[in-house]
Amino acid sequence: MAVLAPFALAVLVPFLYPALGRRIGWLVALLPFSLFVKYLSLIPPIMQGEPIFINQAWIPSMGINLTIYLDGLSLLFSLLITGIGTIITVYSISYLGAEEALGNFYVYILLFMGAMLGTVQSSNLVTLYVFWELTSISSFLLIGFWFHREESKYGALKSMLITVFGGLAMIAGFLFLYLITGTFEIREIVAQAGKVPGSIYYLPALVLILLGAFTKSAQFPFHIWLPNAMEAPTPISAYLHSATMVKAGIYLMARMTPVLGGTLxxxxxxxxxxxxxxxxxxxxxxxxxxxxxxxxxxxxxxxxxxxxxxxxxxxxxxxxxxxxxxxxxxxxxxxxxxxxxxxxxxxxxxxxxxxxxxxxxxxxxxxxxxxxxxxxxxxxxxxxxxxxxxxxxxxxxxxxxxxxxxxxxxxxxxxxxxxxxxxxxxxxxxxxxxQAGEGHGHGSHHTHDVSPTYAVTHGHDAPERAHGHRGHDTHGSDHGSGHHDHEAGHGHGGGHHGDxxxxxxxxxxxxxxxxxxxxxxxxVEYSLVLPAASGAWGSAVKIPHLALWxxxxxxxxxxxxxxxxxxxxxxYFYRLRDVVESVQNARFNLNVLYDRGVDGLVKGARWLTDIQMTGYLRDYLVFISLFFIAAVGYTVWAKNGLKFTGMDLAPVSVYEYVLAGVMVVATLAVLWMPNRLAAILSLGVVGMGVTLMFILFRAPDLALTQLIVEAVSLAMFLLVFAHLPELKKEIVSRSEKAINAVVAVASGTLITMLLISGNATRLFDPISRYYVENSYKLGGGDNIVNVILVDFRGYDTMGEITVVAVAAFSVYALVKLRPGKGGKQR
Amino acid sequence: MELLMSLVIGIMFAVSIYLMLARSMLRVVLGTVLISHAANLMLINAGLLKRGAPPFVTGDKNLAVVDPIPQALILTAIVIAFGVTAFLLVMAYRGYQELGSDDLSELRGVEDEH
Structure with a gap:
């Protein structure tokens, strides 16, 4: 479980940093160094083709496990990560001054180290993906280490967006592999490699996984994030953006060679x-x-x-x-x-x-x-x-x-x-x-004896480095003139330093x-190269000896x-550079494409949000209703759920028809009544109708409760509406009214149809039998409804009481508490 | 009976949604009250109607009772709907007092948040 060691140390760093200060770098360097030695000691068994395998169940029900598998390929990468990690950490101690946020720096670098080790040692695709994204996140943090600089932020975001996009594609590719082989374990997938190329899922799996690998390993045309990632401190660029992280994509391709390789x-x-x-x-x-x-x-x-x-x-x-x-x-x-x-x-x-x-x-x-x-x-x-x-x-x-x-x-x-x-x-x-960079104020463009065209193009350097059009000056004269303020205190004239x-x-x-x-x-031939090649190839690899001659x-x-x-x-370097310069077509520029894409994404998201989040209650309700109609209506239609035959109906007596008719009339009256008193009274009629219905439907408790609530509500309505303005004729456009009507009628129709087809479709017996049988035995009460409320579902009732209490307090607060107790309004 | 109720409930839903789409606060509150009536009727309708005695335990084992579960749910719902109605009403009242309008299109939140 050496993979977890860097994470453990990363947790400790913030506590140790205040005590150790700059010396913490030495402590941190000790970790990759000892891991490096440990991995060196693993060379002999792995040379003999005995990979190390550790399995720690994580989410076994879904086939997701923290599986560590160390063969030649993983070992090569692990040695690179820890070996170069040691060198980088030691180098950073001198590179970064004591005034830098060293605590953050070492936490990030340890985070990266652990994530990268996890990536190359995971034998489970899902864990691999998790570690993979973790390297993207730590890379984001490290590129943005000098976060007060616009370029750093830009570079960090760019690398994050591109590599995470690739990572998402990659996990989709992994899912396709899972569909083919039924497992996330790389070794088991390799064992079934024969099934993969013939599958219809092969091409999508290949393309998606390669998208992940190409974005991570900065392959054309996804390479554009890497030059901007150079805003990171240089040891980080050396470590992440050259030696290790960008090779994660290479690792993945090598790892997948036995599974996906060998096809045209x-x-x-x-x-x-x-x-x-x-x-x-x-x-x-x-x-x-x-x-x-x-x-x-x-x-x-x-x-x-x-x-x-x-x-x-x-x-x-x-x-x-x-x-x-x-x-x-x-x-x-x-x-x-x-x-x-x-x-x-x-x-x-x-x-x-x-x-x-x-x-x-x-x-x-x-x-x-x-x-x-x-x-x-x-x-x-x-x-x-x-x-x-x-x-x-x-x-x-x-x-x-x-x-x-x-x-x-x-x-x-x-x-x-x-x-x-x-x-x-x-x-x-x-x-x-x-020349040691002397004389670098703004605008003092160094002139030299080569072609004048170069001197001109030099001025607006590097559209390829992307900031030109964003208004940042990427030109070198920025460096050193306060821009690299992390280097404050270091002589810029050079001259008297020495190594x-x-x-x-x-x-x-x-x-x-x-x-x-x-x-x-x-x-390295037998210890590293051949075992690693065998790991990538899937079986032992023999090649002519490595030799210079x-x-x-x-x-x-x-x-x-x-x-x-x-x-x-x-x-003829300068002449060559001019040629390269002139070949470069400034119009076709992937960075511009990226920037426009990100811009468009932000604008598109805002536009999409703005058309939904209008601030009008009415619009939200229309959206909700339309979504309800579309989703439920489509499902009913697609599943052929609408049935009118075989309904289980109770008989209807004459007075029930009358009651139903009265309720419909009262309901419509609420809509059409011109004055508020009439509308409120119509609503009261509906409420009383509901109460009568409850009596008809053998629900005495409901009828009682409804009766009381109805009376109190009516009083409350009348009380409050005395203070509200008279109902106005709604001044809304015809089209808005029409939309409202259509939405309302469609919703109502759908509800009716759902109720009818729900009645006609009985898939299982009601679950109420249990309550009926156990009400007295377990709850000790005759009234089944009451026993359910206070006993079987007692907690629900407690929640209900809480809601009522909160409503009561809110009402009280609204009525009694006034802003600015000066008493202007009261 | 269930068929008839389905129609009534559908009409109640349609009317209440139309009311809630209105601009007047008063109509919106009326709509919420109506929609909770409709929802309660929908629940009891789903448990089938009039298939036995009221849900009480009696000595007679063979006596069928109606489904008690919708009734328990509705009892809870009635009380909560009452709480909500009270709150909405007071909010409408206080809102009108403070802001001088009950027109929702005039009571739109912060003008532009971004």
């Missing part, structure tokens, strides 16, 4: 969405001037790459996918941490304001060199191996003939762009002439993994093309 639909949807996301993301990354935005798009593209691999769905592709999940977490996590350091120390993240930082922060530069070399796919780093595997997989993807050239070509193009931005992040920022060790060491630890795994892939083969040639063209692209 799976192949084409995943590989095309992944391919488009890969190319589009890397392409867009180039034109970002903010380093974090660049990383956001690069994350999008890398997630696309992994989706692409899962879509290709060969053993090699799945192994490459899980290996790349690990590699991406190491290099992209480090890159984020370095950008965090740069931002923290210089006060800006603008590519064009930074340069030559290696002189000030040599170790930070080293970290960035390691990480971006891995990102670019250079040997001897880990991502080189997974990228070669990726190339190999695209070459043998299968499918239609055109995929044989399209997939490898897309892979190469995406990798070239990836190479370019990786080079920019490492070389432009850390080498060349020293901030508290942040550099965690980043270095993460980045060194890129080299270690690259040089010794055997370390596979001889002269097509993937190596592809890598060479990537490096050559990538170097060329870096050489």
């Amino acid at each position: 639909e799976w192949f084409y949807i995943l590989s095309f969405v992944g391919m488009i996301t890969l190319v589009y993301g890397s392409f867009m990354a180039i034109r970002q001037s903010d380093l974090k935005a660049m990383l956001a798009f690069s994350t999008i593209s890398q997630l696309g790459l992994i989706t692409f691999l899962l879509g290709i769905n060969t053993k090699l592709a799945v192994a490459a996918a899980v290996f790349h999940i690990l590699n991406h977490a190491t290099f992209k996590g480090s890159m984020f941490l370095v950008v965090g350091i740069v931002d923290h120390e210089t006060g800006t993240r603008q590519v064009d304001r930074l340069g030559g930082l290696a002189r000030l922060f040599p170790i930070t530069a080293l970290v960035m060199m390691l990480a971006s070399a891995a990102s670019a796919g250079l040997p001897p780093f880990n991502a080189f191996i997974s990228k070669e595997m990726f190339f190999e997989a695209t070459l043998h993807a299968g499918g239609a003939p055109f995929t044989a050239w399209l997939f490898p070509a897309a892979a190469v193009v995406g990798s070239i762009f990836t190479f370019v931005y990786s080079a920019v992040m490492a070389l432009k920022v850390f080498f060349g002439p020293l 901030p060790w508290g942040m550099v060491l965690p980043a270095l630890a993460l980045a060194s993994l890129t080299l270690i795994i690259g040089l010794f892939p055997g370390l 596979h001889g002269f083969n097509p993937p190596l040639f592809m890598s060479a093309v990537v490096v050559l063209l990538g170097l060329l692209g870096y050489r």
Whole structure:
């Protein structure tokens, strides 16, 4: 039950924070670290194919259980969550100043950690969904951590709306899976995987579940929330929005591969969405001037790459996918941490304001060199191996003939762009002439020696980052000029700092993994990659050894093309950026679509509310009556419920006809009487008619009560109406009157029909026999009605008395108590 | 008898709903009183009419009595309807005193809440 540990600690943090202050970070870091060690110790049994399984019943009657299932795939993710979680927590201690709301921060991050562990370890789809949404909520809280900034709020809401929309689609997909297999347990679904693709529910299940995965993993066109999520503190972006949470969608797809995979639909949807996301993301990354935005798009593209691999769905592709999940977490996590350091120390993240930082922060530069070399796919780093595997997989993807050239070509193009931005992040920022974000007042747009078009477009940067039209200035000059007030106190000129060790060491630890795994892939091959791939594939996976060198083969040639063209692209970076800029069609913009959608949703909801909530009692009654007529009428009609035959009728005597006639006349008279006294008296006649009816129907108690109530009511009416104005002719439009009449007559007719068909349809014996037999035995009374009221249903009667008492007090209060006891009115 | 009552009850419902849709507070109160009469009759009608003696326990085991449950329900309903009527009446009275109108279309709540 290690999953619950973060939640437990999250509950304690608010109590410990006042005592520990900033040091609480160390305590919090201890938890993911110890979990990390624990999960490391689980590697050997899981390597041998002995998954861990714990079952805790939750709602067993509905097949919903808190089931923990830890196989290779879950273990890989658990190690990432806890391992990177440790590094992030340690890093945050230096990154966030003591003046921040650290208590909140650590609660949120623990909440996320627990939710994410729960997501990857749940073996029950419903629990998985619950944890999944919990990660969305904690992500919302963390993106909005600096909640006084408009951009943070906007980004938090956007990520929440998009991922929760996907989550809802996903649970619908799970329900379809349930319809097919009759269980929510993933292992049982996998056991019946053969039934799934042939089912008529297969396609809806697939599409809905993929919607969940794509929104969470920022696949095109749902990627738009991720760049805005960069408003979170940088360690959070590194953790949630690069290394772990966005991979929940990837996890789900990998987990569902044995169930939903292997079909043409799976192949084409995943590989095309992944391919488009890969190319589009890397392409867009180039034109970002903010380093974090660049990383956001690069994350999008890398997630696309992994989706692409899962879509290709060969053993090699799945192994490459899980290996790349690990590699991406190491290099992209480090890159984020370095950008965090740069931002923290210089006060800006603008590519064009930074340069030559290696002189000030040599170790930070080293970290960035390691990480971006891995990102670019250079040997001897880990991502080189997974990228070669990726190339190999695209070459043998299968499918239609055109995929044989399209997939490898897309892979190469995406990798070239990836190479370019990786080079920019490492070389432009850390080498060349020293620029540490100096001179960043509003409007002092940095000019440089490249094309003038760029300088122009630069001014109204990034419709893709969405705030432009909302009146926010996303331009970098905001950063540092009081906007990032969380950094108040840090020198923005840089220059005399040196590497901030508290942040550099965690980043270095993460980045060194890129080299270690690259040089010794055997370390992770049998312990993590193959067990994880087997978990995703559904059976044991064997692939050629992970190694840097596979001889002269097509993937190596592809890598060479990537490096050559990538170097060329870096050489002409600004020109390339202009091209990208001009290709970007500002009119077609998904963010505008999103904003309009949200706007429209709010306006639509308001409009819908306004037409119902008019403030007029009459309108509400019309709505209620119409709904009643439509719902009940439709049901009666659809179920063929209207029956007139076989009615069980008592005989009618002449005076009963007369009484009924009198009541009808009196009732109509209430409606038509021109003055109030006559109307009240007519109502009294109806009341007395009802009393007589009760006598006829053998209900002496009712008749007595009704008689008394009627007398008192009549007196009360006359008393009050003496103070009310005379009945006026209703001044309402003809159409309103007509509607009222139609609604009233339709309701009355429906009631009559219901009563008739209710009388004709007797489905079971009356339940009153019990009361008749036991009234004396159990209640000790002859009068059955009274025994029911005061004994069998005594509490109901108490409720009734309470209502009357409340009414009495209210009447008293209304009559006696006046506002402003000055006595103006009395 | 049940058929006849069904018709009467339907007419009472129609009239009471029409009254409640009116703008005058007075008519609305009249409508609520009438609709509770109609509902009570509907309950007793549903339990079938005149099928035995009043619901008292007698020595005679074979003597049929009418269904006591609708009667118990109605007894409760009558009292509650009385409470509600009293409250509505006083509210109409006080509302007219304070606001000078009993026209519901003029007594619309807060003009615009958003």
